[in-house]
Amino acid sequence: MATRKDVAKLAGVSPASVSYYVNNSGYVSAEKKEKIQKAIEELNYRPNLLAKSLRSQESKQLLLVCNEIRNPFHAELVYYTTKIAYENGYIMLFANVQDDVDYIEQICGYQVSGIIFASNKVTKEQYDRIAKFGIPSITITSMEMDGLDPIITQIKIDTESAIMNIVDVAVGLGHRKLSFLAGCPSGEQARIDLKTRGFIKGIEKNGLHIEEQRIIYNITNSINAYEEVKRLIIEGNHPTAIICANDADAIGALRAVHEAGLKVPDDVVITGVDNTDNAVASIPSLTTIDVSIKMVSQITLDVMFKRLDGKHQDDIVIPTKLIRRESM
Amino acid sequence: MATRKDVAKLAGVSPASVSYYVNNSGYVSAEKKEKIQKAIEELNYRPNLLAKSLRSQESKQLLLVCNEIRNPFHAELVYYTTKIAYENGYIMLFANVQDDVDYIEQICGYQVSGIIFASNKVTKEQYDRIAKFGIPSITITSMEMDGLDPIITQIKIDTESAIMNIVDVAVGLGHRKLSFLAGCPSGEQARIDLKTRGFIKGIEKNGLHIEEQRIIYNITNSINAYEEVKRLIIEGNHPTAIICANDADAIGALRAVHEAGLKVPDDVVITGVDNTDNAVASIPSLTTIDVSIKMVSQITLDVMFKRLDGKHQDDIVIPTKLIRRESM
DNA sequence: ATGAAAGCGCTAACAT
């Protein structure tokens, strides 16, 4: 690849002038501008961003960490954040990470300007480790993370009250046996997972006993959800309301219920979260929680740019909205 | 962030020794190794990959270009390729690009080691422009691209015979009015789109007239597909076989047919492509074309590493498989 | 076995 030096030589100017022209800093005469432009085109010159970043101590690269890109919520988030970042002169690096913090730390070696977490698999200890790098970070979360290093701004999606609301509606419809398909593992993670908390709080608020309500943990995709719901039904005494942590899981649940010869919503109601395209297109269409991913993306990057600007930003809570469709 | 110099100072050795230790090149005494390791941990040192890449003239960054990450096929591809790349010491940069080649060119400024295209929106002219950078590239394609610069290895997914096969089966089942929901725009793109070609060839092979078979272009997601199929049905004289370019579109078609009170597969058969989770979980489940994305990802990166090694690689054709389920 | 030093391509302060 041609370098700035090559361009300077061909254009008969100094390398500095090329920089001035390319970056629109410093003065370059119209005559030289033209010569430089010509040389750039002839040589197909592109500035070496590695060198530029090294020198200017800012990479203009943002890192987005997801734990499951195959989940449409994450896919949309990648779509919008990448787009907005680019429109603002930043390139998005993407990492699909389960629990390999080493990976993230390695990528930080590229001197990323900022990190966006969209993963429910990163633990507090791992956040703490990454916080040490001093890189402005944001986490889009459905977790209650206490005592997180303030270098990590939390954008909390209020799925807790959303799921509570769903429980209210289900109970209002007469359902007494509810089940929740959680994305997280049981134990510590479950205690801070807002969706799981919402379910438990909803159950308690409605005077039901949480022990009698089944929470199925570790649901990671629709196939998985399908199998678990199938098992629930085969075991007998199945729930009449199946509340899922996301739309994909709800699609799997729908299928299992359908195969068992049960009708949705007459025999069993099912709900999702995320309001993805699937929720509209499925049969029956899904009652779900709308989280405007476009809006979340915009807010996230607004916050990121503010942070990169050295300004402080408090944590943010993003409200959600129940979308009633056919499945409940 | 701490630099190599800081580590050297704290450990009481030269910066070179730190490099030797970190990269396992050159000799370092056990005693110094220990000191260096201690200093690294104390300072939370991470090598600056920007500087390393600049110096060693290889970034170990791969660029993946998609045009629609919200499509599950792309999402899975991102998932697997990112994973395999990392296992081989490469970081994947991700770009969701419609037709903005400038964006790709800009990212190339990071001296990416290789580029993987998974987009049906990149035109030959755009490939040609990027080929000029001399970066080993691969395109995972469902297009017939003639005369492409050999710096771009083509991994062709044989969707052409797959769709022809679907047409055969549909006609064998007695269908005479078929429709194809294409992802590409009509015109030049459609002529090189293997799926569209497969449909046309299949129709002709079966002695039907292509003029009487509706091809709907520019279908980009399930909502879109839903609307178009709804329109087809409302217009009357609707097709009894709706062949879709991907599973997501088929889900939308399914919904439209269902709303019209028609039964799948009794009144209308519908097929997808990709064999995503949705195809298994939908009701009815989808007859679709299986393309093992995991395998495609593995092959793609095998080819990439071979290319990065300076070896030549011929274009590859990846076979596909028809998966019969309930929708046809 | 270890260190000094050149240089990767760039920015920006400074000199002219």
Add this chain to the structure above:
DNA sequence: ATGTTAGCGCTTTCAT
């Protein structure tokens, strides 16, 4: 208005 130059953090050759 344009050029010279130091230095970003690193690798690697060459001396010691």
